[in-house]
Amino acid sequence: MAYSKKVIDHYQNPRNVGSLDKSAPTVGTGVVGAPECGDVMKLQIQVEGDRIVDAKFKTFGCGSAIASSSLATEWIKGKTLDEALAIQNTQIVEELSLPPVKIHCSVLAEDAIKAAVHDYKTKQALEAKS
């Protein structure tokens, strides 16, 4: 299978690889996928106010999965939570020129963003209660 230049670029030079402190109240962590499906994405956000000031990822998956999550971290950095939630997988497909067989990678990246935001909001709600 031939990969697009952008997929290869993200694969060779992934942006924002790493981990944030998942116990910190200002960090939201989303882990989606499953090893037996061949993809697991972990995407983390650091939030100040309602703005994402930092994002990190680690991905087990094919080149397109790595590129989708790398791109996702790039896009959400500096965005508000609502702006991040508005990112659609189809935008990732378009940006990376993903073939139909790789669309699930973009879906997973969208899910990872949503899961990270959800985790952050859940933590904040718990903080507010205590």
Place this chain on the structure above:
Amino acid sequence: MKLPIYMDYQATTPCDPRVVEAMLPYFSESFGNAASRNHRYGWEAEAAVEQARERIAALIGAHPKEIVFTSGSTESINLALKGAAQMYAEKGRHIVTCQSEHKAVLDVAKHLEMQGFEVTYLQPDTTGRVSAEAVAAALRPDTILVALMWANNEVGTLNPVREIGELCHAKGVLFFTDATQAAGKIPVDVEADHVDMACLSGHKLYGPKGIGILYVRRKNPRVRLVAQMDGGGHERGMRSGTLNVPSIVGLGKACELARLELPEESARTAALRDHLERRIFGELDFVYLNGNREHRLPNNLNVSFAYVEGESLIMGFADVAVSSGSACTSASLEPSHVLRAMAVGEDLAHSSIRFGIGRSTTREEVDFAATQVIAAVKRLRELSPLYEMALEGIDPKTVNWQAHH
């Protein structure tokens, strides 16, 4: 060193230059139809075909008259399984095979099931091997055919062909074995091994693509098949169609070379394979051998690199051409059915790579490949959330994953 280094010899092999040279006169000079009995052109072609038949027979311990030319192993498997099932349907309608066979066997078996045959799909052990005891337990009074491969194309595991053959002969059941990966790599002797039918393909042993054979035993027992291709009655009526003389000559030459060079070549490839294996297992943690350490092809190494997905790994060492058992390399989205049958977890199946050592592989190439793959695994593990978990002492297997596809 020519890049990318080819290490996918179980998929196909290059034509040996000596094979190409042997074939050349049969395209435009000695171009006759081997079935033409009335002139020199036909006689020359026929003589070349008969010489090739002898060379092929010599490689597998058969009689030249037992060799039926086909377009390759897929066709041979269709002819053997469908042809025997249809011929012996009166005797019984039960067939025994295995879950880790090549798709060509499994798909033909499914086709026969739709035609009213019953098929038992044995599960191999975790190394990919089927024991003669397991076959014995599956046999029934109405079993007409056992179809089990000699060597597995993904993991290189060898089945105990001789024991299975002896069992089948003792029970009066026909035994077909797919020798596509075995022929030319390990000694194959259809007589000593009690094989009734076997197939091989030219392109797996440095011959041309699009040519192969089916070995069909002539006596003890005499195997009869219903032809799957009707026409001029070539190949003892089992496979009609004008013989592909240049390719047959090429296959003959390839088999002769394979037979003469087998002892040396098998030891040489095994030594290189062992070197590759030692380097990978010595320099990486969480790596697993898929297959059988004792009973395996000399030129095959299948390894799972835990916590790294196969396709991304292959992308990471683009200068080495190999295959992965991961679903992402195919359109099916299902990982290797062979590894699944061996009960290798799907996570490890997605992480598997098959390395093949071939006739032209050098130690320098093996070292280059080892260095590349080790570096790629290390880099991708830096990106892997599963490796991070493993280092934290969490087994990703114990996590309740929310699978969504």
